[in-house]
Amino acid sequence: MTATDRERDAMRRALALAVRGPRGVNPQVGAVLLSPDGTVLAEGWHRGAGTDHAEVDALRKLAPGAARGATAVVTLEPCNHTGRTGPCAAALIAAGVARVVYAVADPGEASSGGAARLAAAGVEVEAGVLSDEGRALLDSWLTVQRLGRPHVTVKWAQSLDGRAAAADGTSQWITGPAAREDVHRRRAGADAIVVGTGTLLADDPALTARRPDGTLYEHQPMPVVLGARWIPDDARVRQHPRPVLHRDGSRLFDEWGDPDGSLLAELRGLGVHRVFIEGGPTIASAFLRAGLADELLVYVAPTLIGGPRLALGELGVADITQQHRLDVASIERLGDDLLIVATPHAVRNEPQEGTR
Incomplete structure (x- = not known):
């Protein structure tokens, strides 16, 4: 399945949200959660080292269970490691998200693998959506x-x-x-x-x-x-x-x-x-x-x-x-x-x- 028009629109919004975060050691990341019918449920972005990643920032704005069956649109592949915060891939799985769309693969040797973890849990994954725009956002960090x-x-x-x-x-x-x-x-x-x-x-x-x-x-x-x-x-x-x-x-x-x-x-x-x-x-x-x-x-x-x-x-x-x-x-x-x-x-x- 390829990305829908609403998912592409959500990715553009996620890219705009990402630049609200500071440029520095950590990447600027934005996320938008969509309901099964394409309605925006919540938005989030990463505010700096030690703070919630964009996906978790968006999830915290919803009541428990409200993200079940949702689509997470994220500028960077959800991470798969525990650092100052827990793995975003695990948080999305626990929230019951049904589909994840992202622009750029996480390059980290330790933090990559989020897409594979999501897929293994039965979450549908779509990679490379607006990838050129995503790489342009992250050029120096990459x-x-x-x-x-x-x-x-x-x-x-x-x-x-x-x-x-x-x-x-x-x-x-x-x-x-x-x-x-x-x-x-x-x-x-x-x-x-x-x-x-x-x-x-x-x-x-x-x-x-x-x-x-x-x-x-x-x-x-x-x-x-x-x-x-x-x-x-x-x-x-x-x-x-x-x-x-x-x-x-x-x-x-x-x-x-x-x-x-x-x-x-x-x-x-x-x-x-x-x-x-x-x-x-x-x-x-x-x-x-x-x-x-x-x-x-x-x-x-x-x-x-x-x-x-x-x-x-x-x-x-x-x-x-x-x-x-x-x-x-x-x-x-x-x-x-x-x-x-x-x-x-x-x-x-x-x-x-x-x-x-």
């Missing part, structure tokens, strides 16, 4: 579970001829107000923002996430500066509401051989799940060359600059067979500019291990 490091977004702005700055190094502003507003909104969704000292000394960025009126978003990414050069005492980043993390960058990509010594491992240890790279051509190229970019945001302005200041540097491509192929997720017009969102062709958010 990356952490799959790769053991934060999700990395590499952003740059360029002219139509691929330049990031004029010959003298100036780069403010290639793109227009709409593109800059979009960048700040995305910064506000990140846990850390990374630049190199070259960009910091040339542009003196504040590295804050600001609204169009200049006020700060409630959530501010941790400013991270890479490079051996000293950050001037009067640099704008020194006024950031969060302390600056300054590293020389020498251990930037050691995680494959020395996981505990790398920058990304350090950031994950600090609770960072989403890293936003704005560091100029040197830093952006380094992350791409190392295969550490999960998402690319390329803002293209309808202007020509020429000269030597390319948006990207050396990527280790010796011949055309080594080119970095991309999957374009979207192309959006922002004022006069274009935003291209892409992912490296080999990146797939289908993790093999993790916890919930």
Whole structure:
């Protein structure tokens, strides 16, 4: 049996509920309980570590026995382990739920298996409903579970001829107000923002996430500066509401051989799940060359600059067979500019291990 229209509508509602929960160590999950005739009985979402998971949150809003024969629509496969809370699969079985519909499989080695447990108890299970939307919601969390490091977004702005700055190094502003507003909104969704000292000394960025009126978003990414050069005492980043993390960058990509010594491992240890790279051509190229970019945001302005200041540097491509192929997720017009969102062709958010 495939998902019904009402179940798909309920999944869209569950996705909207999920984002009410905090982004962090635990996934954002939403749930909707439907009666056999498709009426919404209850809704729930996960409010953070140690609190009820979305399914249990919804069940607690019903009288005992009221969920018997119901359908549970959940953004993530019900878990199958006991952590700070009990297994959601067991709670759904005990409540008498007849059918479970979910978007994304739980990647956890310990917490997965909820679907199999439900099926063994006679509960009908439908997987993969609105899976693309579910994975988009959980992208950074899935990356952490799959790769053991934060999700990395590499952003740059360029002219139509691929330049990031004029010959003298100036780069403010290639793109227009709409593109800059979009960048700040995305910064506000990140846990850390990374630049190199070259960009910091040339542009003196504040590295804050600001609204169009200049006020700060409630959530501010941790400013991270890479490079051996000293950050001037009067640099704008020194006024950031969060302390600056300054590293020389020498251990930037050691995680494959020395996981505990790398920058990304350090950031994950600090609770960072989403890293936003704005560091100029040197830093952006380094992350791409190392295969550490999960998402690319390329803002293209309808202007020509020429000269030597390319948006990207050396990527280790010796011949055309080594080119970095991309999957374009979207192309959006922002004022006069274009935003291209892409992912490296080999990146797939289908993790093999993790916890919930």
